[in-house]
Amino acid sequence: xxxxxxxxxxxxxxxxxxxxxxxxxxxxxxxxxxxxxxxxxxxxxxxxxxxxxxxxxxxxxxxxxxxxxxxxxxxxxxxxxxxxxxxxxxxxxxxxxxxxxxxxxxxxxxxxxxxxxxxxxxxxxxxxxxxxxxxxxxxxxxxxxxxxxxxxxxxxxxxxxxxxxxxxxxxxxxxxxxxxxxxxxxxxxxxxxxxxxxxxxxxxxxxxxxxxxxxxxxxxxxxxxxxxxxxxxxxxxxxxxxxxxxxxxxxxxxxxxxxxxxxxxxxxxxxxxxxxxxxxxxxxxxxxxxxxxxxxxxxxxxxxxxxxxxxxxxxxxxxx
Amino acid sequence: xxxxxxxxxxxxxxxxxxxxxxxxxxxxxxxxxxxxxxxxxxxxxxxxxxxxxxxxxxxxxxxxxxxxxxxxxxxxxxxxxxxxxxxxxxxxxxxxxxxxxxxxxxxxxxxxxxxxxxxxxxxxxxxxxxxxxxxxxxxxxxxxxxxxxxxxxxxxxxxxxxxxxxxxxxxxxxxxxxxxxxxxxxxxxxxxxxxxxxxxxxxxxxxxxxxxxxxxxxxxxxxxxxxxxxxxxxxxxxxxxxxxxxxxxxxxxxxxxxxxxxxxxxxxxxxxxxxxxxx
Numbered sequence: 019x020x021x022x023x024x025x026x027x028x029x030x031x032x033x034x035x036x037x038x039x040x041x042x043x044x045x046x047x048x049x050x051x052x053x054x055x056x057x058x059x060x061x062x063x064x065x066x067x068x069x070x071x072x073x074x075x076x077x078x079x080x081x082x083x084x085x086x087x088x089x090x091x092x093x094x095x096x097x098x099x100x101x102x103x104x105x106x107x108x109x110x111x112x113x114x115x116x117x118x119x120x121x122x123x124x125x126x127x128x129x130x131x132x133x134x135x136x137x138x139x140x141x142x143x144x145x146x147x148x149x150x151x152x153x154x155x156x157x158x159x160x161x162x163x164x165x166x167x168x169x170x171x172x173x174x175x176x177x178x179x180x181x182x183x184x185x186x187x188x189x190x191x192x193x194x195x196x197x198x199x200x201x202x203x204x205x206x207x208x209x210x211x212x213x214x215x216x217x218x219x220x221x222x223x224x225x226x227x228x229x230x231x232x233x234x235x236x237x238x239x240x241x242x243x244x245x246x247x248x249x250x251x252x253x254x255x256x257x258x259x260x261x262x263x264x265x266x267x268x269x270x271x272x273x274x275x276x277x278x279x280x281x282x283x284x285x286x287x288x289x290x291x292x293x294x295x296x297x298x299x300x301x302x303x304x305x306x307x308x309x310x311x312x313x314x315x316x317x318x319x320x321x322x323x324x325x326x327x328x329x330x331x332x333x334x335x336x337x338x
Numbered sequence: 339x340x341x342x343x344x345x346x347x348x349x350x351x352x353x354x355x356x357x358x359x360x361x362x363x364x365x366x367x368x369x370x371x372x373x374x375x376x377x378x379x380x381x382x383x384x385x386x387x388x389x390x391x392x393x394x395x396x397x398x399x400x401x402x403x404x405x406x407x408x409x410x411x412x413x414x415x416x417x418x419x420x421x422x423x424x425x426x427x428x429x430x431x432x433x434x435x436x437x438x439x440x441x442x443x444x445x446x447x448x449x450x451x452x453x454x455x456x457x458x459x460x461x462x463x464x465x466x467x468x469x470x471x472x473x474x475x476x477x478x479x480x481x482x483x484x485x486x487x488x489x490x491x492x493x494x495x496x497x498x499x500x501x502x503x504x505x506x507x508x509x510x511x512x513x514x515x516x517x518x519x520x521x522x523x524x525x526x527x528x529x530x531x532x533x534x535x536x537x538x539x540x541x542x543x544x545x546x547x548x549x550x551x552x553x554x555x556x557x558x559x560x561x562x563x564x565x566x567x568x569x570x571x572x573x574x575x576x577x578x579x580x581x582x583x584x585x586x587x588x589x590x591x592x593x594x595x596x597x598x599x600x601x602x603x604x605x606x607x608x609x610x611x612x613x614x615x616x617x
Binding site for chain 1: 441442
């Protein structure tokens with residue numbers, strides 16, 4: 019059995035499908051980013067977050083409820099938030115949590131699990147997705163932003179600012195230019211399109227890689243691991259990384275893997291929106307490559323560990 | 339000068355990408371790629387990209403920086419980066435639109451496997467309301483499509499167009515056969531059904547898999563689903579050829595999983611239906 023069967027026809031079909039699915043959300047995220055850049059002063063953005071670093075991270079993980087953005091559209095928004103002075107730890111927490119902790123995803127998960135304890139499954143997904151994002155945010159908070167962010171991406175006005183310290187930035191939007199509404203609209207549009215192009219470049223590379231693996235890797239080899247509990251969790255996380263699904267509808271596909279244990283399907287639903295082949299390249303638009311790799315490995319171990327120990331225990335107590 | 343050239347390239351990238359989106363939407367090609375719930379986003383984003391691209395082309399910015407004062411966008415200042423963006427974003431999608439056949443070939447069945455258990459599909463089972471306690475009345479495709487209530491994100495195409503009233507065949511989709519519950523199976527027992535799908539060779543010369551692609555979100559996550567078809571004499575079609583099978587379905591249970599085989603009376607090649615994907 020060949021593990022890799024490439025076909026150009028399948029590649030182009032899957033590549034375009036990923037583009038049509040993802041680009042509208044990147045555009046949406048970029049437009050939000052442009053509006054934030056032109057119209058919302060930095061002091062307002064940083065003012066929303068509590069002064070306590072721990073509380074700020076907790077609140078950041080919940081921002082997806084009021085600003086729901088999926089994994090494709092999140093990068094330009096996070097980049098803009100960082101430029102506005104939001105601490106990197108809070109940005110990373112929001113980036114990881116938002117594709118899960120948002121009303122659209124909660125609704126679709128409940129619908130997908132109809133007849134299979136929908137509220138328990140949606141609750142586990144949202145609860146542990148949030149928890150994992152907060153844990154990663156706290157870890158990032160101990161690091162220097164210079165070791166994580168791409169060089170020159172965010173020009174900190176306060177060089178001493180660390181990933182966790184909340185320091186006010188000069189309010190460039192209102193102080194420097196763009197005082198007229200029409201001018202601000204043009205500024206917002208231009209910033210949005212620059213963000214869009216910068217992000218889409220990486221997305222296209224990610225979509226091409228994802229389409230290759232998505233169509234060419236023999237998924238039988240992964241699906242055969244269903245009977246082994248620990249391996250099935252890793253197999254489903256690997257599968258979610260390859261399939262590069264949208265978090266708004268991945269629950270429907272997860273349910274279809276009926277031969278896999280509930281806990282491994284939950285690992286699929288938590289890991290996929292946080293990290294997949296396409297996101298490796300999207301995150302590279304913002305972070306250094308080394309951090310992206312460490313983030314991926316760390317999330318794989320963290321999600322796998324929590325699913326294998328905690329969530330499997332919860333499912334066991336509920337008779338699953 | 340470099341910034342001005344970059345601006346032109348960036349405007350072309352946006353307009354070109356938007357143009358491809360619009361052409362797929364207006365030509366209907368998008369139907370093969372996306373769940374209906376996401377298609378409108380392609381139209382809206384395509385329009386926005388074209389408008390913004392054209393606006394940008396004629397509104398060359400004097401300031402070479404972002405709205406919040408410091409710009410880290412390399413492609414806004416460098417022709418090389420703008421060119422890279424143009425190639426990666428616009429040219430790749432244009433190439434894809436020219437080369438894509440809007441369908442998978444048979445190798446996707448080999449790499450993704452194929453589902454034949456209706457419990458693995460999302461959405462409700464075929465409704466029993468019309469047929470329970472009334473097994474003698476023949477069900478029809480229209481009734482099925484009208485009474486099946488898909489979940490908000492999953493909209494199935496109507497099966498009404500497949501209904502052949504002259505021959506009293508029950509026009510069904512592959513999904514209908516896979517999801518059929520006990521009452522529905524009783525209702526169609528002994529009756530001929532007509533099912534359209536793609537030909538995938540089976541393990542013997544007298545069996546094949548009548549296959550459809552089931553899409554959850556976009557074609558990238560599509561999975562093949564199939565019913566097994568038995569024929570009396572060996573037949574051979576090209577892989578993924580669209581065929582219409584008329585025959586009687588027979589259900590059995592193996593290892594707790596439902597299994598359906600259609601004993602075919604006829605297998606005829608047909609044109610690809612308008613909605614090739616099932617949702």
